[in-house]
Amino acid sequence: MCIRDRTSSNGGGAATGEHYLPLATTEGALLASVNRGLGVIRTAGGADARVTKNGMTRAPVFRVKGVAEAAETVEWVNDNVDALAEAAESTTSHGELLDVEPYVVGDSVYLRFAYDTKDAMGMNMATIATGEACEIVEAETPASLVALSGNLCSDKKPAAINAVEGRGRSVTADVLIPGELVEERLHTTADAIAEANTRKNLTGSAKAGSLGFNAHAANVVAAAFLATGQDEAQVVEAANTITTMDARQREDGASDLYASVSLASLEVGTVGGGTKLPTQSEALEILGLRGGGEPAGSNADALAEIIAVGALAGELSLLAALASRHLASAHEDLGR
Amino acid sequence: MCIRDRTSSNGGGAATGEHYLPLATTEGALLASVNRGLGVIRTAGGADARVTKNGMTRAPVFRVKGVAEAAETVEWVNDNVDALAEAAESTTSHGELLDVEPYVVGDSVYLRFAYDTKDAMGMNMATIATGEACEIVEAETPASLVALSGNLCSDKKPAAINAVEGRGRSVTADVLIPGELVEERLHTTADAIAEANTRKNLTGSAKAGSLGFNAHAANVVAAAFLATGQDEAQVVEAANTITTMDARQREDGASDLYASVSLASLEVGTVGGGTKLPTQSEALEILGLRGGGEPAGSNADALAEIIAVGALAGELSLLAALASRHLASAHEDLGR
Amino acid sequence: MCIRDRTSSNGGGAATGEHYLPLATTEGALLASVNRGLGVIRTAGGADARVTKNGMTRAPVFRVKGVAEAAETVEWVNDNVDALAEAAESTTSHGELLDVEPYVVGDSVYLRFAYDTKDAMGMNMATIATGEACEIVEAETPASLVALSGNLCSDKKPAAINAVEGRGRSVTADVLIPGELVEERLHTTADAIAEANTRKNLTGSAKAGSLGFNAHAANVVAAAFLATGQDEAQVVEAANTITTMDARQREDGASDLYASVSLASLEVGTVGGGTKLPTQSEALEILGLRGGGEPAGSNADALAEIIAVGALAGELSLLAALASRHLASAHEDLGR
Amino acid sequence: MCIRDRTSSNGGGAATGEHYLPLATTEGALLASVNRGLGVIRTAGGADARVTKNGMTRAPVFRVKGVAEAAETVEWVNDNVDALAEAAESTTSHGELLDVEPYVVGDSVYLRFAYDTKDAMGMNMATIATGEACEIVEAETPASLVALSGNLCSDKKPAAINAVEGRGRSVTADVLIPGELVEERLHTTADAIAEANTRKNLTGSAKAGSLGFNAHAANVVAAAFLATGQDEAQVVEAANTITTMDARQREDGASDLYASVSLASLEVGTVGGGTKLPTQSEALEILGLRGGGEPAGSNADALAEIIAVGALAGELSLLAALASRHLASAHEDLGR
Incomplete structure (x- = not known):
């Protein structure tokens, strides 16, 4: 099943104008929920969305003899980022090495390489480039490569390093909804939604020891990933999302609703991987985002922003439903 | 794309005998990787897998006036679990309330209801049953319902509460692989794989602040979820996996390799939701796991165990590849 | 250095009446801050505080051959909690075994024993009792003890299991402060403090990947622990605190301030350990909490509640200071 | 109570030579444990220790109107670090601004300022300097300061951002102990200790959702902090420690034991705060570390390294005790 609904996103960035949000899911309630949220956002004048950070990472782990060699390796890396960049970038026509961050745990040294991979999700590009850079590290330092990925990347795991520092795109979307619209269309109030969000998404997530402070961002992301040919297992990192309301x-004394979602680690691309499959390619084509953007990276940025707006719509709708107490009955009515 | 490869799982439980593992993915390297791992496991005599805990959860959040009312509510709940069970179970022919655990944060009280939902993944069942129980809580205590889900459930978020206490099935799979087989088929040694696993999956994940101490369990789970009609967004919780090697x-002085995966929160079902779609239903049919099991819950248990063995195969193969340093080149060769 | 200031705590529980909060610290700004907060709480009519959960834990780790033996061990433990209780309680005149929770990771089985240790902090009591119970586990199951503490206890580490499930006392304190009082004494408004708390303690902590959603609860706890003879290193778990405002x-349209602190894992005692030292014993004597309480456990409960109110005072004062922007100047004025 | 025992630390850095480790604690078992560990380390030829990263942080939170202003603020900050450094450093004769890292969550922008504060622990220095820099941010961007600390610092809270990126000193200490020495003095084997460490400190901590993968580093740090005038509440961050064995x-086929501790966020100073108190000042004097070092920062580095070696000794001794199963009896014998 696949719907295409219109969202608009004002205020600049690649996500301006009107876009369709392609979703593939078997859950009827999800489509209805996102549709309702997008409708409210559209009526409110559209959402804003911005990519505020970008970097695909790969973090090999090296063995050293002990802390003295670890310190020596860290020092060499900090002094030779240019040499590492030259090696890494020799393997790719598009990618740029942005940063190398060293971490020491006993006789293990981890180097977190971050790349601008433009319109590619970029994990393979990052892996290959990092492999090349590792040869320099091994040649110039006492460190010996143990594994090309040492889990500080961190790919497809629920890791704080991604929630804090980001991986792929860090993207935020928000909207300001007039109080009247909240009451008419969502059948509740800005205050009630804000209370539900604080007790559930903030305090509840805090008590749960969570890295995800949202209601169901993963639902929207998973459906959008399937529809646009992204890596489905990277829904894991996409769930590192904070929702504020x-x-x-x-x-005049009335209250409007400010709502936002901040996805710390949304890994998307418009070239490579599953984006080349017929249906997925068509979905990107309809969005005007198939293939490489102009400038490079702008298509993937725009896709990230559109998905963020979709996640915002889903959060809005679900929080409103919870606040007005009809979550269970919605599932009963709409099936799944 | 969809492959079906044979795995075997000896030693008891619903996952004994020989099974196909249906996977749907666009990543060529993943299929090759799981295939290689399953081949090694089969030659080693098969894997063991066991569900050691089972419970689908839903955790509403209530508002109270303050800590005195919170304490009063907690006390009432602890004393009246039977009444809550009666209410909850009145909404379902299959589900059983296993436990209600109260948590207090200021003027919010969270109640985490855990259900045995048999062969259903059970989230909707748990939601509806909890809705009914909430009416009793509101009638008998000062607490007032704010949201039917208060994020201590925690659904589709990377939350420690799931990694620690489990959600859906907590399932472990393991295998003992003779050293000779490791060398012949994985082109490395038990010691080298164990070292890579410790530095990457244990120490690396520790340094990353991760709830997932594995290489790529989410890859296998995502592909298996697509193929068998599970909820794709619940790959998030499935990533709460610890791999040990x-x-x-x-x-005789030689070393064998002991490898295990422990998925704390794998949410699967063989009835309801996407399992009813034609292709997915067929995949379950081939596994002999379509519909309700005998006894109830055994089909979902078996599916959890089969997926765990698939994840084990993926971990084995990737760790071996990293240990023998050909991750980058595998991606280059097999494409994605 | 040591001050004693008066706080009052109304509304029931052992912490009713008026108490002194003994603090030992070298930071001048901290004493001034807590004093200010306590003054406001007193004028507002006092704080409420309640222990909502109690259990000192110890979690040994056992080695098994594999998942089949792990499942067998878990099943035996679940069926034989009474036998474990008998063994554990044979070592102590006061302690009661409340619960044993099993966790499986590959070929390791962890059993988290929780005890009511009455007025003792109870870690040694729990360790000794668990040691006795382990002998039964080893005798009756295939499991073999590797370490009497397997870190799921978890003692003196920043672990989600404590933040979620609690260790020692889970205690909450709160107060409702009239808006006029906020303005007069804290020189800001309820709305401004609530905003600062949400952006800093909730959203900021969320983004930091934190288990502690507070401003500086550890400051007050550390000073109170020193003054009353608690284990200073257990300040670590005390920091698992959520502050809401x-x-x-x-x-009439004006806003009052509701403020709360919820300390998930506050480990305190009024007998044993450092509580027997002269100065610390005197501090407990002044509080009326020296030695065992009547009923058993009530003195330690009361101490937990008093410390919680102190932490609440510190949070209030610091948040007010931040909201009115004089944190830096307070440090300049009051020195440290 | 306060003991001073000798440790030695070979191999370079400020921690070379022989040092006393001053500890203040009421726990008899702790002193005996650290003493035993230090004795073994000394016999093994001493430990290595290195500070591999250094930076005291303070992270104010700003309010913006929405994501568009957030993006604008981030861009301005990234382009104007020099201006921020000039403002910040105008308030201090010693401190240097190392880095400013922006984070966006909806309409909140957090800026994490990191400083080299030389021999001072530096939190107040960082707070005052950041206050000055905030005025520039407010003048030049749409952002408005809400709180001078926004909890991404993160001070005295168990936060992943510190465990991953460090705060204060990131310091590692290690030692290689001949197998014979392990058997003679610790009454167990390298293999047994390694197994206990993996099951407890790595796998057990992983399952506990912990940011601290150690046995009791906080015990040693708390005692050393009391003895040398550090901020006792910062034991919280010190517990972000990973122990590997x-x-x-x-x-020749025998096994030696490699043991390390990596403290991600150890906040220490040799000037300011409690270091000026008579007893604490004397303790630093005996270490040869009282006051500012030459070069600046070297005394605080050395103190961090000495404390790390003390933590290593405590880990060694406790792991050995667990491996040889006498934890409970040690507590019984040595009292507390």
Whole structure:
């Protein structure tokens, strides 16, 4: 099943204008939920979305004899990022090495390489480039490569390093919804939604020891990933999302609803991998985002922003449903 | 794309005998990797797998006036689990309430309801049953329901509560592989794989602040979920997986490889949701696991165990590849 | 250095009445901060505090051959908690075994024993009792003890299992402060404090991947621990604290401030360990909490509640200071 | 109570030569444990220790209107680190701004400022300097300061951002202990200790959702902090420690024990705060580390390294005790 619904995103960035959000899912309630949220966002004048950080990472782990060699290796790496960049970039026509961050645990040294991989999701590009850079590290330092991925990348695992520092695109979307619209269309109030969000998404997630402070961002991301040919297992990192909802008091005493989602680690591309499959390629084509963007990276940025707006719509709709207490009955009515 | 490869799982439980593992993915390297791992496991005599805990959870959040009312509510709940069970179970012919665990944060009270939902993944069943129980809580205590899900469930978020206490099935699979087989088929040694696993999956994940101590369990789970009609967004919790690999020294001085995966929160079902779609239903049919099991719950247990063995195969193969340093070149050769 | 300031705690529980909060610290700004907060709480009519959960834990780790033996061990433990209780309780005149929770990771089985240790902090009691119970486990199951502590206890480490499930006392304190009082004494508004708390303690902590959603609860706990003879290293778990602050709108349109702290894992005792030292014993004497309480456990409960109120005072004062922007200047003025 | 025992640390860095480790604690078993570990380390030829990263952080939180302003603020900050450094450093004669890292969550922008504060622990220095820099941010961007600390610092909270990126000193200490010495003095084997460490400190901590993969580093740090005038509440961050222990096979077939501790966020100073108190000042004097070092920062580095070696000794001794099963009886014998 696949719907295409229109969202609009004002205010600049690649996600301006009107876009379709392609979703592939078997859950009827999800489509209805996102549709309702997108409708409210559209009526409110559209959402803003921005990629604020970008970097695909790969972090090999090296063995050293002990802490003295570890310190020596770290020092060499910090002094020779240019040499590592030259080696890494020799393997790719598009990728750029942005940063190398060293971490020491006993006789293990981890180097987290971050790349701008433009319109590619870029994990393979990052892996190959890092492999080349590792040869320099091994030649110039006492460190010996143990594994090309040492889990500080961290790919497809629920890791704080991604939630904090990002992986792929760090993207935020938000919208300001007039109080009247909240009442008419969502059948509740800005204050009630804000309270539900704080007790559930913030305090509840805090008590759960969570890295994801949202209601169901993964639902929207999973459906959008399937529809646009992304790596389905990277839904894991996409769930590192924080949703905020606040009642903003107006001069006239009424309250509008400010809602945002911040996805720390959304890994998407518009070239390579599953994006080349017929249906997925067509979905990207309809979005105007098939293949490489102009400038390079802008298509993947735009895709990240569109998915973020979709996640925002899903959060809005579900929080409103919870606040007005009809989650269980929605599932009963819409099936799955 | 979809392959079906044979795995075997000896030693009891629903996963004994020989099974096909249906996977749907666009990543060529993944299929090759799992295939290689399954081949080695089969030659080693098969894997063991066991579900050691089972419970689908839903955790509403209530508002109270303050800590005095919170304490009063907790006390009432602890004293009246039977009444809550009666209410919850009145909404379902299959589900059983296993436990209700209260958590207090200021003027919020969270109640984590855990259900045995048999062969259903059970999230909707748990939601509806919990909705009914909440009415009793509201009637008998000062607590007022704010949201039917308060994120201590925790659904589709990377939360420690799931990694620690489990959600859906907690399932472990393991295998003991003779050292000779490791060398012949994986082109490395038990010691080298154990070292790579410790530095990457244990120490590396520790340094990354991760809840997932594995290489790529989510890859296998995502592909198996697509093929068998599970909820794709629940790959998030499936990534709460710990992989261990140790060299076990034999009497003759050689070392065998002990490898295990423990998935804390694997949410699967063989009835309801996407399992009813034609292709997915067929995949379950081939596994002999379509519909409800005998006894109830045994089909979902078996599916969890089969997926765990698939994840074990993927871990084995990738760790071996890393240990023998051909991750990058494998991606280059097999494409994606 | 040591001050004793008066706090009051109304509304029931052992912490009712008026108490002194003994603190030992070298940081001048901290004492001033807690004093200010306590003054405001007192004027507001006092704080409420309640212990909502209690259990000192110890979690040995056992080696098994593999998952089949792990499942067998878990099943035996679940069926024989009474036998384990008998063994454990044979070593102690006061302690009671409350619960044993099994966890499986590959060929390791962890059993988390939780005890009511009454007025003792109880870690040694729990260790000795668990040692006795382990002998039964070894005798009756295939499991072999590797270490009497397997880190699922978890003692003196920043672990989610404590933040979620608690260790020692789980205690919450709260207060409702009239808006007028906030303005007069804290020189800011309920709305401003609530905003600062949400952006800093909730959203900021979320983004930091934290298990502690508070400003500086550890400061107050560390000083109170030193003064009353607690284990200073257990400040680590005490930091698993969530602070909430909300503006509650009144009928007349003005806003009062609701503030709470929830310490998930506060490990305190009034007998044993450092509580027997002269100065520390005197501090407990002044609180009326020296030695065992009547009923057993009530003195340690009361101490936990008093410390929680102290932490609440510290949070209030610091959040107010941040909201009114004089944190840096306070440090400049008051030195440290 | 306060003991001073000798440790030695070979191999370079400020921690070379022989040092006393001053500890203040009421726990008899702890002193005996550290003493035993230090004795073994000394006999093995001493430990190595290195500070591999250094930076005291403070992270204010700003309010913006929405994501568009957030992106604008981030861009300005990334382009104007020099201006921020000039402002920040105008408030201090010693401190240097090393880095400013922006993080966006909806309409909140967090800027994590990291400083080299030389021989001071530096939190107040960092706070004051950051306050000055915030005025520039407010003047030049749409961002408005909400709180001078936004919890991404993160001070005295168990936060992944510290465990991953460090705060204060990131310091590692290690030692290689001949197998014979392990057997003679610790009454167990390298293999047994390595197994206990893996099952407890690595796998057990993983299952506990922990940021601390050690046995009791906080015990040693708390005692050393009290003795040398550090901020006792910062024991919280010190617990972000990973302990590794491996059996390294020798050519002759026997196994030596490699042991390390890596403290990600150890916040220490030799000037300011409690270091000026008489007893604490004397303790630093005996270490040869009182006041500012030459070059600046070297005394605090050395203190961090000495404490790390103390933590290593404590880990060694406790792991050996667990491996040889006498933890409970040690507590019984040595009291507390």
